[in-house]
Amino acid sequence: MLRIAIQKSGRLNEDSLKLLKECGIDISNGVNKLKAEASNFPLEIFFFRDDDIPQYVEDGVADIGIAGENVVFEKNKKVQVAEQLGFGKCRLSIAVDKREEYDDVNYLQGKKIATTYPVLVQQFLDKNNITAEIHEISGSVEIAPGIGLADAICDLVSSGSTLFMNGLKEVETILKSQAVLIKNANLSPEKEELLAKLLFRIHAVRRAKNNKYILLNAPNEKLDEIIRLLPGMKSPTVLPLAESGWSSLHSVLTENDFWDIIEKLKAAGAQGILVVPIEKMIV
Ligand code: PRT
Numbered sequence: 001m002l003r004i005a006i007q008k009s010g011r012l013n014e015d016s017l018k019l020l021k022e023c024g025i026d027i028s029n030g031v032n033k034l035k036a037e038a039s040n041f042p043l044e045i046f047f048f049r050d051d052d053i054p055q056y057v058e059d060g061v062a063d064i065g066i067a068g069e070n071v072v073f074e075k076n077k078k079v080q081v082a083e084q085l086g087f088g089k090c091r092l093s094i095a096v097d098k099r100e101e102y103d104d105v106n107y108l109q110g111k112k113i114a115t116t117y118p119v120l121v122q123q124f125l126d127k128n129n130i131t132a133e134i135h136e137i138s139g140s141v142e143i144a145p146g147i148g149l150a151d152a153i154c155d156l157v158s159s160g161s162t163l164f165m166n167g168l169k170e171v172e173t174i175l176k177s178q179a180v181l182i183k184n185a186n187l188s189p190e191k192e193e194l195l196a197k198l199l200f201r202i203h204a205v206r207r208a209k210n211n212k213y214i215l216l217n218a219p220n221e222k223l224d225e226i227i228r229l230l231p232g233m234k235s236p237t238v239l240p241l242a243e244s245g246w247s248s249l250h251s252v253l254t255e256n257d258f259w260d261i262i263e264k265l266k267a268a269g270a271q272g273i274l275v276v277p278i279e280k281m282i283v
């Protein structure tokens with residue numbers, strides 16, 4: 001039995017549960033406030049505060065866990081990052097009053113910085129040879145400059161609207177963060193095997209999200225040109241259409257070069273282009 005710790009409630013809870021579900025793990029039965037057990041995979045799910053997850057994984061209370069890199073790096077526990085999960089994306093940034101003139105990091109010399117991330121802020125300051133006073137607070141960091149508690153703050157930012165509403169501007173990004181799967185450093189071979197199974201499924205789910213299945217029709221004389229535009233998993237599938245001189249092509253595109261390739265396909269004479277999501281992708 002593998003034990004996973006996920007956030008009890010908050011920004012990572014829903015996406016963590018969704019990921020398990022997409023991996024075909026059913027935990028609809030027997031969910032209570034503290035833990036749940038999957039009915040079709042040897043997995044037990046514990047619900048904790050995100051800040052506590054690295055400690056519980058280090059101690060072996062849970063074998064693996066899902067937490068933001070911001071929390072994992074700040075807590076600096078003896079755990080290993082097994083996989084980046086692509087959700088919970090944000091950045092840990094330094095912000096100052098928007099009326100301040102900020103040229104570079106030397107602005108922070110001798111200043112007072114309020115944050116809930118003292119370890120990461122200190123690392124950033126050391127790396128830049130800055131001496132500043134770190135004022136650790138546990139919440140509502142963004143109001144600190146306004147009430148005279150600090151000259152600058154360091155906090156998580158996603159849309160930037162919290163900073164904006166508090167009259168602050170973002171001046172340095174010290175960490176780009178996303179949710180990660182962490183693991184205890186000394187898992188038994190049995191648990192390692194279960195983790196490998198889980199990671200195999202996570203890879204299939206994540207790969208599918210980054211790819212789209214594409215179907216299109218093309219005149220036969222344009223096939224070569226169009227096939228050259230399609231990367232695919234191997235070479236594309238080509239099927240004759242009922243209308244003579246035409247074929248149907250099936251392939252896979254990655255999200256990154258998606259629009260670029262679609263435009264080129266149209267220009268090359270592709271018609272009736274259909275793009276459909278992929279649920280799982282095993283290579
Ligand atoms: O109760 P518990 O301790 O488990 O939860 P929590 O309140 O400490 O954490 P929670 O649920 O707020 O965040 C959990 C994790 O989500 C964080 O550790 C990050 O890894 C990730 N995450 C992603 C964020 C954000 N985006 C985010 N925007 N965590 C917090 N914020 C906050 C930020 O602190 C600031 O107050 O949102 C505000 C800024 O958002 P914008 O959109 O206005 O820029």
Ligand code: ZN
Binds near residue numbers: 050
């Ligand atoms: Zn927390």
